[in-house]
Amino acid sequence: MATHPSPAPEPLALYVHWPFCVSKCPYCDFNSHVRERVDQAAWRESLLADLAHEAALLPGRRLGSIFFGGGTPSLMPPETVAALIAAAQHHWSVDSDIEITLEANPSSVEAARFADLAAAGVNRVSLGLQALDDDALAFLGRAHGVAEGLAALETAQSVFARTSFDLIYARPGQSLGAWEAELARALAFGTEHLSLYQLTIEPGTRFATLAARGDLTIPDPDAAADLFEATRAITASAGLPAYEISNHARPGAESRHNLTYWRYGDYAGVGPGAHGRRTGLATFRRKKPENWMAALARNGHGIELEEPLAPRDRAVEALLMGLRLAEGVDLARIAALAGGAAPIDEAAVNRLVAQRLLARSGTRLAATDAGMPVLEAILRAVVDG
Incomplete structure (x- = not known):
């Protein structure tokens, strides 16, 4: 009987974490650190060694995307990126x-490196x-003002093939009209992709301390929902519909790297605190830069935790990630990951479909426009159980 080769796995994604920032933002709970001095040569060699460890465990794969995240990767020397x-x-x-995406701060100092970063191979900036x-x-x-930020955006658009930028809305005291005007101005710059996040109070941040004291109040859920709905309507009208709950792009300009996460593909993560999903294994690297460096010197990699994911856990992760997308999830794939039935509460799904918060078509399940805010x-x- 004839046999047929298995389909080639989807392209692999690579995430590289640069943990350093000039200062810590009060809303940020990312793995970022402020250091007076960074040994650039040592960091370059350590990141290369951590990358080599992952590559040895993922032989023969095709690489579809690289993402330099942080921290502030635009502080990396271009020769390290190259x-x-x-x-x-x-x-x-x-x-x-x-x-090949690199996250960047819009300061004039970092914008001066954009041409060198593009020459190093970066073709998309966030x-x-x-x-x-x-x-x-x-x-x-x-640390930047509006004028400096827009000058950096102009430089980025002249240097990189693709440009995205982030905005935070639902800020204290921000009215619907003020946000609509700010968003209209943002769309006028003509970028292909926008990441638009509501301000959230994350535990352990300075904003969390202020909120606990009653010194910081963000919009209530109803006002935030109005801002969210306006955001989706305005971006869609401008030709950048939401393809994920907080990300908007012209068709074909979606972040391929982030789609790997949301579609639950394999990705290798290197650098302090980087997560990875490698052929059914979850990997997590040591967060503190000095601890990661010490582990790398000792073990040849910076991994703190590496464990197999049970089939049900993989299915739940894929479900939670995939429902963030406008396209939703294929429940047949979720069931295959689970090794049986998809781990969903059918009664809850049917109720949410009846409420028009979810839409179901064949094996595909997706959140509706009304469902995304909740x-x-x-x-x-x-999720069942």
Whole structure:
């Protein structure tokens, strides 16, 4: 009987974490650290070694995207970025149109490096503008002003093939009209992708301390929902519909790297605190830069935890990630990951479909426009057990 080869696995994604920032923003709970001095040569060699460890465990794969995240990766020397890209291309076969993204702060100092970063191989930049209002930027603890940020955006658009930028909305005292005007201004710059996040109070941040004291109040859920709905309507009208709960893009300009996460593909994560999903294994690297460096010197990698994921856990992760997407999830794939039935509460799904918060078509399940603002509650209800 004839046999047929198994389909090739989806392209692999690589995440590289650069943990250093000039200062810590009061809303940020990312793995970022402020250090007076960074030994750049030592960091380059350590990241290359951590990458080599992952590559040895993922032989023969095709690489579809690289993402330099942080922290503030635009503080990385361009030669370090170039060395990591070259190493990744050595370890794996590479798509001819590979997406290579770097997160950047919009300061004039970092913008001066953009041409060198593009020469190193970066072809997509994600710029942390965060607001188009100087008072809001001061409140958010950002070191740049609007004029400096927009100058950096102009430089980025002239240098990189693809440009995205972030904005934070639902800020204290922000009216619907003010946000609509800010968003309209943002869309006028013509980028292909926008990441638009509601301000949330994360545990352990300075904003959490202020909120606990009653010194910081963000919009109530109804006002936040109005801002969310306006955001989706305005971006869709401008040709950048939401393809994920907080991300908007022209068709074809979606972040391929982030789609790997949301579609639950394999990704290798290197650098302090980086997560990975490697052929059914969850990996997590040591968060503190000094501890990661020590582990790397001792073990040849920075991994703190590496454990197999049970089939049900993989299915639940894929479900939780996939329902963030406008396209939703294929329940047949979720069931295959689970090794049986998909881990969903059918009664809850049917109730949410009847309420038009979820839509079901064949084996595909997706949150509706009405469901997206309450997605966290939907996810809690849908997962069985």
